[in-house]
Amino acid sequence: MSTETKKFTPQMTVGDALALHPEAGMIFASYHLGGCSHCAIGEDEVLSDVCMSYGIPLEDFMADLNSLNA
Secondary structure (H helix, E strand, O other), X not given: OOOOOOOOOXXXXXXXXXXXXXXXXXXXXXXXXXXXXXXXXXXXXXXXXHHHHHOOXXXXXXXXXXXXXX
């Protein structure tokens, strides 16, 4: 069994990110992602694509997600 913490990556899907950490959904919500019909995101969308589509700085979003594993 590995003790290494898995990291969020820009290439992972929304579904994989949500499955990786129980509080990832809170990070998505803080960026107003997935809460309403005009900002709905699919679980098969890639994180980098979501950031590009919604004008979210990828580096900031990834840093916030990976802070969950700190």
